[in-house]
Amino acid sequence: SVDESSVSLLLLAIHFSSPALRLLLEVPGFALGEKIRNELLQWAECTGCTLDVLLLPDGTSSGKKLLESEAPRAQVLDRVLNRPPDILIVSAAAELSPAPAPDRMRESALTIRPGMTLPPGKLAEILIRMDYDDEPEVVQKGEFARRGGVMDVFSPSETAPARIEFFGDVVESIRLFSETSQLSIGEIPEYHLILRSGAGEPEAQDSDFSEYVRLYSPRIVTLFPMECEGVLKRFGTEEMQKKWQKLHREDLWDHAFLLLDEIESAAVPETGKVLSPVFPSARHILKMIPEGTEQNMSDLVRRISANLIRQLSDEQYRIQIAGRTDGDLTLLYQWLEEESLQDVPGLECVRMSIPRGVLLPGEKLAFFSEYELYSSPRRLSTDRKSIARLPEDTFRKDDVRDAIDETLASDLEEGDYAVHVNYGICVFRGLKTVTEKQCVYEAMELEFEDDKKLFVPIWQAHCVSRYIGSQKGAVKLSKIGTARWNRIKTDAADSVRVLALDMLRMHAIRCKASGTAFPDDDLAQHLFEKSFPYTETPDQLRAAEEIKKDMESPRPMDRLLCGDVGYGKTEIAMRAVFKCVMSGRQAAILVPTTVLAQQHYYNFLERFAEYPVIIETLSRFRIKSEQRVIVERLKSGNIDVIIGTHRLLQPDISFQNLGLIVVDEEQRFGVAHKEMLKNLRTTVDVLTMTATPIPRTLYFSMSGMRDLSTIMSAPVQRLPVQTIVSQYDEQLIAGAVSRELQRGGQVYYLHNRVQTIDETAAKLRAMFPEARVAVGHGQMDEHELEDVMGAFIEGKTDILVCTTIIESGLDIPNANTILIERADRFGLAELYQLRGRVGRWRRQAYAYLLLPKHGILTGDVRKRIAAMRKYTHLGAGFKLALRDLEIRGAGNILGAEQSGHINAIGFSLYCDLLRTVTAQLKGEEPALKRECNIYLDFVEYALTAPSSKAAASFSPEYINSERLRLDAYRRLHSLRDESALMELRKELADRFGRLPEAAENLLLCAQIRLIGMAARLSSITCSEGRILMSRGQELIKINGKVPNLPDLCTPEAKLRVLIGMLKNFFLKKTI
Template sequence: MNKSIKKMSVRNQSEEIILQKCLHELNCNRLVTIKGLSTGALGLMLSQLFEILNGIVITPSEEKAEELESNINFFSQRRISQILSPDPYGILERELSAMGALYRFFSGDIRTIVTTPQGLLLKVPSEDKLRSSTFSISVGREENRQRIIERLIELGYERVPMVEIPGEFSLRGAILDIYPPGSDNPLRIEFHDEYVESIRLFDVRTQRSIRFLEKADIGAARLEGEKTLLSSLYGVVVMVDPEEVLEEIRNLEEAEGRQILRVLEELPRILINPMIAKGAELHVETHKVTGLREKVLAKGLSALASFLSDYLAEGYEIHLVSSTPYQTERLKELLKDYGFTFDGYKEYISFETGELTEGFVWPSLRLLYITELEIFGKRVTSKSKRPQEKRSALSSISIEDLTPGDYVVHVDYGIGIFRGLKRLDVNGLKDFLMIEYEGGDKLYVPVERLNLIHKWIGPSDHPPKLSRLGGTSWQRLKIRTKKAVAEVARELLELYVQRKTSVGFAFSPPDPLFREFEATFPYEETPDQLEAIEAVLRDMTSPYPMDRLICGDVGFGKTEVAIRAAFKAVMDNKQVAVLVPTTVLAEQHLRTFRERFERYPIVVESLSRFKTPREQKEILKRLKAGKIDVIIGTHRLLQKDVEFKDLGLLIVDEEQRFGVKHKERLKELKRNVDCLTLTATPIPRTLQMALIGIKEISLITTPPPERQPIKTRIIPFDKKLIRKAILFEIERGGQVFFIHNRVADIFNLKRQLEEIVPEAQIGVAHGQMSSKDLEKVMYKFVTGQINVLLCTSIVELGLDIPNANTIIVNEAHTFGLADLYQLRGRVGRSWKKAFAYFIVPSTDLLTKDARRRLKALEEFTELGSGFKLAMKDLEIRGAGTLFGHRQSGHVFDVGFELYQKLLEETLRELKGEKPRPLTPEINIPIEAYIPADYIESDAERLLVYRRLSMVEDSQELEEIKEELKDRYGPIPAPLKGLLEVISLKLKLQKLGIRRLDFTGEGLRLKFLPDSPFRELVLSKAIKESNTKVVSSDELIVKLKGDWKKFLLRVESWVENPMAIGGER
């Protein structure tokens, strides 16, 4: 018999004996105590129990509930547990969460619900009510669409333009999208007349279909609760750390607590690891994996190979668990590098991917589980199954942000006011953007030419002057601006060339030591992060000095990119300077860098006001002597007395926080030294340079798998709401930032908060405190001795505390958008849902700019929105400050986007690059538009029009076409016409034709002067008796038949310009 099969069967028998004992005692006593189960082993035990029984698991805290849910699901063949917990936003989200869990439980999809004492209070509908509210839809069945919509509204669903969260539905023509609570993915139902043609699951993020279904059950989104959760469920109750659970229950409202205790007494219970055993007692011996991390720290990953060999020699079955497939493969490769070949042990050792929060040893089962926690010393938690796809980020303010009344800039006609979409019959029905100019004149822009239109970005309080249609002033203004732009372009290009011609230090390529260091990173790198790391390494190994900007949201992994660059530099015997704007951030980075380098002989120090003058003097001496490898500091690093032995890399975090003098000193430091700049919200000039490719940029827009968007609310100073928000965070074991930017009355506010939330432990931190006092408060907050930190914006670029997941900003209207964005980024840095509350006076009292700032923050709650926020901030502040006083007038005159477009064009000319192809004008008799009953929302139609106008090749056009079919249903005839026009536009661009008209005379073609086909086509056309040559770049082809034949004719010329002959 195969050894592994024999061994596995022994293990299963042992597990079965333990389970049988438990079930027997449960039947006899209805109260069983199990002792000796470590966290990981408990997950294994309960996964086996809930394959047989249904039930509810109660843990004392949300954190323990999350851990246990993860561990049970890791060992189960199917998902059998789900968290239910309260939410400060109240009823809506709690209901949706509860409905989803209950559907799964009553349908048998899950066997248990894991919750906390607070979760037991949720009022939920009965099983009968849930079942009777559910209806089914099947492929091929006749269905009344209107009746389905009425039913969805009755069941608490909300109609939206695009489905994104459970409890929403959307109807677009023949496509009905529904997101039932409890479903991992929403449904897309496509109708043909009144019959269901197909049912598909689709991905919320991409909005694309992923799988076909024959049938779907749709349950209610909201139903009135009748009983508490505990009274509604059936089966066994498992209480983990029961004394703590009972303490939490007693802390609830008295009547509620008594009711829960009464119900619990009537149910069969299993007590896990109580201090005092009750009922029948079972004891198992399991323990955590100890000592491995210390050995790995001392000897590297070779210690892991030895550790595994020892347990294999004792006959253990070993499971190595990584959180992602990438980490699993990396661990295999590393073990091979250290000589662990698995020969003779393949049946006894397995590599697994999943979310086990902690390893364990179960001696009686000869079973060992090892996770990344035991190897790398950090627990990797990944609660979100969101795919890590790349998103487009480097783009201009998109046209879908336009609303009627906005100022726009047309490249050829100037500044006007967008008045909306208008459908006109011009050689067939088509959609146009209507733009109003001076004197009320209107311009109608065909949607395929939307790429010529930009939103005007400038100060909102100083609207631009409208251009006059038919006048020459706009063209003269463009010429003037282009001359001014040329100055800036030459200056920028000189900087670029200067850097590319400077001689830098070429670092060595990554070696096995570097790859081992990479492997000690305990998280999976996101695709963007990996790209950024590779780009940095490419820059460093080149002979030119690096000057790269890493732009990414707070907590998206910029620091790790910098750490790897620093490691590479130090391994090549160079020093690294890390420049940060605040003392707090310097200390934070000091801890992070030291932690990552702890296994290596790398000396990391910091230079800030936390150091005494004597300590600073000693550090400077060691730095000059080359005894410090990495120095982290504030602007203190920029003073003249700071000297390096051999500086090779400069890392600048949040450069926009430094003043003009500091930036001048930075320029000196950067000469011939590799420079890496990190930012979450780029400063406008850096952003501008990034957009035009003069400064190398890496964007990290993919969030870590576990991150969730931060719930953002604008609120008045309401004591009840503030108490609710703070108490919710404290009760789930979290911490709160309360930002108040006035030192004068910060202690008065502290006293007020102590009255509002007496349960909170409140500490105060501000920039005028002594460094010792500040450090003491920060330390208490970091270590959890304080759960509310009342502070000024000193935390803005400082603390990284994953346990702090609520931030309240007082008088938020007095902050800038970038500041508020950075402050909000202090929370939501773990898998927990995070909340940001911005306290403002009545919105009537706010300035227009303050309202726009706060609206922008509420609008951009999605992860990775820092780049878009930077663009919004440009709009609010006015983009004129980008280039100083010399250029501000020109930026104002033509708008930020057109200015940067002119700058890009000028730079292409100076670099000798080809200009971008012009957009041809097309006038043919065809209906070309998106019907409103196909895409109802004007904003969505604008978005599709914009995407189509920007298409660069036929493959991209085909992809959009497939996406339209998937999301909106079969493509109607007018949209097919529009797709044909876009296809023709691409072909005309290749041929160098700038205008095509269908007239009574025939097909009129106008070439660009530099068209590569102009001479060839003209010379051939002259030979055609039915071709009239109007000029050296224009001809009329008199062809018989309708416009479609003309279109096919033109297409044949594009495909084969040599073949002019053929049909007349």
């Protein structure tokens, strides 16, 4: 066989020798295919050649509704038919997965261009036949949304969704837009639509991949035949093995496999160059290791590379060392000086990117990459378009607060408990159309105590939010027409003031305390960060800089790092720990479970392997005698990094020179442990990480009590976990497990009863006799459990039957299917964390929530399961955390004393009070901004109005989704200045089309309000032509008089004239 490190070079050589030859490379698994593709693209970039390489994703053998995960497969199949790549890489599982018949794929494709006649209704019918989902907003491939004369659609074949604007039945324009901000990017000449799925449907008489191979007509490169067959023999069905044999002996035989004996003679005939890696495999490195060497891997690789460079220079080679950026070149020059290589003849540093070093003996030319110099794996390339993230630039505190406020408001559904800021707790009964005084308007129907109804005009939607109390169970509705609600709010405000004062006192103590000011980043820090094998997301880079800046300050750091499951928080923590220990201080990582402590221990050992850092773990996995030794070594300073559970907070633990504490999932620690951590915060740097943010923690951060960093960007090409809810079904289980094993993955099977877990494992062994099944639970002997978890992490176990010990933090990229028995017995936060154990890689992951066959689900269980179904998109942690609070109550997250007040007024209003009081105590303007009330007698905030008045509203015809319409009203009220209003106007026109007159009038009214706020007015009233403006009790006059509005013919004209007059009054300061 061929060494894996040489495959990409070998394929490139074949391509150079025969550029017109199409190649199909078969690999045993997706991971190897992805690695080879990335290396090929990097080689193409640095050699300046154009090379088109595609990797076919695995499919699903399910005949059920086609899933979003099939979109990337559909995109590749479409390319094979219409724009065949130079090299196509397929795994055994991908090759055997069903696919739509090529004819059906071609016939379903549609290219849309401006000027073509295509009624919007007809296009919607076509998209439904292509299995696209009709949604209020388009956020992922395979979705479309229709809003009047505008249609949004996201084709699997494209990198971004398109906004198609119609004029009648004619396509007027096509614009790409961002699925996160929903704003247009720019116009395009055409947009290609294909089937949503790359999987076949039985009813469509679909086929498999072999038909595409015939049309593609490649030479098939088989370098891993034994490995491919091995995967199928272990986990494939007999039918799949027969299909594989037929595929290669009959269906594809005409394509003449390109075998190793042909490949070995591959060269580039035009120049006679022969490509070979500098270090083709580990065998070559071992031969170069001097005898008696006792060095870490980093020093060893540096020494070997330096010796090789000198040897090649002696042999008259020209040597080029590649760096991707100017910063990389600076580091390379430093490295050359440290190794005394700066004056070696024929050596130069060049700016380019190569995955690994290459020797060209015929040319006497050698290329070195960072891989050879630093022993760092090459980073995976990043396509900026594939980064799922919220809007660009700094993610400010206000942004986080707005995200939470929007979640509390926008997820309000009919039947939910709600709270009106002026009237109290109620039930939201949906939007209703109300007719009154010749006006038709939309209103939110709210139900209070004694079935009393209140209809709140939709333009006052900002007054209503979802109710979250502190206790689970029945909610007492407020009574309209009494002073009780105002008394309740006053009591809560008084209590909040006491809490805020305590928080400010702790904050002041921390600000005055003197901690460690760590030095600026040095070369070692840069090299450590460069050795991260993936490209960081922008949010990761920003969070890392914020944390390191805090560490360089003498004030003790107290920062919260908030990011969804699998978003790369641990890597950021590792960089902070590295900065700490390289400065001669100790670091402690505090985690909630022993299994997570062990996982972090393995990860830190691997990440820090090249550096002289001593890492230990302290948990029940260690016997008493080992613990005593570790405690002594920690006290004497002989341990740099200690990872442990609450054992680290025991009285016998002391440090010689503690500099940093990293707390993972703080909310899972008890009250006593939190008190200990609170005291530590005033003396050492503390970094707290959380994936399921308790909003209380976030509001504290946003109030300035703690600093906040957020990671809202999903890692590159990450897919949301597909969540399947089903009754317990052995056939479903067998299909789910076998599909994962066939593609070379691993499976979690969660059975949370220790008494029967071995029976479940035996059942799975009977189902899958070739699979390696292990059992892990918290009552096992510590060393046995450690061995079980270690084997699963190392890929030596295929199926782990376990309890909830896997809930927190386990990061095993190859495990991408989890089955959860009796999902009805888990809380929402637990289900979310468990689902987060899979989907930590680029492969589509699946979470199966299995419910009992016979049994009645309670209301809370139904809500939890519905939330898991609904919130599957990347970054759903905010919404799930809030939904969990709603279902189970906020409890005593602010302490028992505050719990009653939260229950009385609701979590959202309580947080508003906390923000306002905290700002007042700090001498700042309250977060809840000053308001200016507007009343204009010639305007009605209604869908329709008499001819003498202007209607101002967002109509259902303009924004047809109730949720988006409510959001639009809330956002309009939350605007802070006129520039933000202009941005909203552009966004509305972009997303929903040209603004109708009623929507324009509504924005003009909002502009009048914003002008009044900027002038610090409390009200603007226009009655019978008189403009009455007040500031508190003071009536504002212009030149000593109350101004009048000119008598104009239309109400719309009056709005524009009033805006001009107000601007003239206040810009010229005539008051």
